[in-house]
Amino acid sequence: MTPPTESDFRVLLDALNHCVLLHDAETKAIVWANRAACVALGFTLEELLPLKAHDMTRNDARYRREIAVDAMDRSATQGPQAYEWCYRSRTGVDMLSEAIATYVPLSGRPVVMVQFRDISEEEAMRQKLRSYETRLREYMHDLDEGVALITPRGKVAYLSESGRRVLGVAPDTPLGSALDYCTRADRDRLASQLRDAPRQHSTDAQRYRIKRRDGVERWLRITCRRVDIDGELNGVLVHFRDVSEEVSLEETRRTEARMLEYAGRYNAMGEMATAIAHELSQPLAAVRNFIEGAIQRLNQPNAVESAVWGLRAADRQAEHAALIIRSVREFVGKRExxxxxxxxxxxxxxxxxxxxxxxxxxxxxxxxxxxxxxxxxxxxxxxxxxxxxxxxxxxxxxxxxxxxxxxxxxxxxxxxxxxxxxxxxxxxxxxxxxxxxxxxxxxxxxxxxxxxxxxxxxxxxxxxxxxxxxxxxxxxxxxxxxxxxxxxxxx
Known part of the structure; x- marks a missing residue:
């Protein structure tokens, strides 16, 4: 089979969808263009050949001729050079392109082959994504909620800026393990929540006492779910919020409720005081009477037996009074x-x-x-x-x-x-x-x-x-x- 000639290679290049321009390696003048380049730029091959950089390039400092010439020169000694370039078509439409300059020593003369493709839509999408990311960062900046991605081995692979603020993690500080932030008493519970996280929905919220990197203890409410997107985002996605003020308020309310209950109990006893005093007055009066009677009997001959009876009766009445007091104390005693x-x-x-x-x-x-x-x-x-x-x-x-x-x-x-x-x-x-x-x-x-x-x-x-x-x-x-x-x- 006869080896392909230089004209055969031109036919092959002409069939490509990628745009190709051949520049003289010395003068950088255009010496040939494939059909895709002619269509994209809106010029025939004959119209392209005499054109200079300013005729087909956007007027912007980022696209000065010297930049492209420098890339072409480096391609002769350093291999293919990639750079961003903005071509302008015959109708004035800008075409942001990814260009690759490759030095090719042809038999007749050396050339620089510049391949380029339109990346305007890709760049527009990147700009939009960057805009979304910027806005999302702004939205999340003042949130008390953080987002983290925990790897299957329990390492923190990602932590949002708001999450760093919640956990007191300074920029560029290693994130470490998820369990490092949890107090020792809650580590097993957090490990269980992460391990059992479902894929379809988030877990029920759980509270944990955590210690920030600056040593301050706070309370977090945590939910999580398992994610696996194209093998790249693999692990447990965790949402957490600082609820320390909420926990403190609840504890204050519980304390106030207990104090109100104790106050109510004592108030109830205040209403009972008169009745209890009346009830106690009877056994106490009986105790006094029995004791006085026993004393009088002791002054009489052979009266020990009757005195003992009186003292035992007084003891029974005293025990009855003690039972009343003990019942009251049992009911109103302040306790957790x-x-x-x-x-x-x-x-x-x-x-x-x-x-x-x-x-x-x-x-x-x-x-x-x-x-x-x-x-x-x-x-x-x-x-x-x-x-x-x-x-x-x-x-x-x-x-x-x-x-x-x-x-x-x-x-x-x-x-x-x-x-x-x-x-x-x-x-x-x-x-x-x-x-x-x-x-x-x-x-x-x-x-x-x-x-x-x-x-x-x-x-x-x-x-x-x-x-x-x-x-x-x-x-x-x-x-x-x-x-x-x-x-x-x-x-």
């Missing part, structure tokens, strides 16, 4: 809230004694109707007892102001499907309809001189136990206040 398994019937039994004391002094009868079935609940026993006390004391006070002779408060427990209910029912005058609807809202009260804090506190406590509290008209014409708490599932 502890949720335990309890029977709602037993909680009612704990406070029934105090309610009966208060009601007896006001001439009100108390009836207790316990459910025949166990009512197992999970609760802070003292707080639920406080709710019962508040509701019962309100009912007793409402009846104190009533004129009827037969005044009764009924305390009842019952089971209603999957909840345990407690009812406080009185046969008093009731309350207006508009008051009934907002009875448990703050600063709403059924009493003329009341401020509603007690009932609002009841609602707060019941809500914290995932229950509900409400009031309705009783069948007896008075008020029926109820609360319901979820029953424990029976294994």
């Amino acid at each position: 809230p502890v949720a335990i398994d309890a029977d709602l019937r037993d909680v009612l039994a704990d406070v029934a004694y105090f309610i009966q004391l208060r009601a007896r002094d006001e001439g009100v009868s108390v009836t207790i109707e316990q459910s025949p079935q166990p009512l197992p609940i999970r609760c802070e026993r003292v707080l639920i007892g406080q709710v019962i006390l508040n509701l019962a004391f309100n009912a007793v006070e409402a009846l104190t102001e009533a004129k009827q002779a037969n005044r009764v408060v009924t305390l009842a427990t019952s089971r209603n499907h999957d909840v345990a209910e407690l009812h406080v029912i009185d046969n008093g005058p009731g309350v207006p309809e508009d008051v009934l609807e907002r009875l448990f809202d703050g600063f709403s009260s059924s009493k003329a001189a009341g401020n509603g804090i007690g009932l609002s506190l009841c609602k707060n406590i019941v809500s914290r136990h995932d229950g509900r509290i409400w009031a309705q008209r009783a069948a007896t014409g008075g008020l029926d206040c109820r609360f319901a708490l979820p029953l424990l599932s029976q294994a």
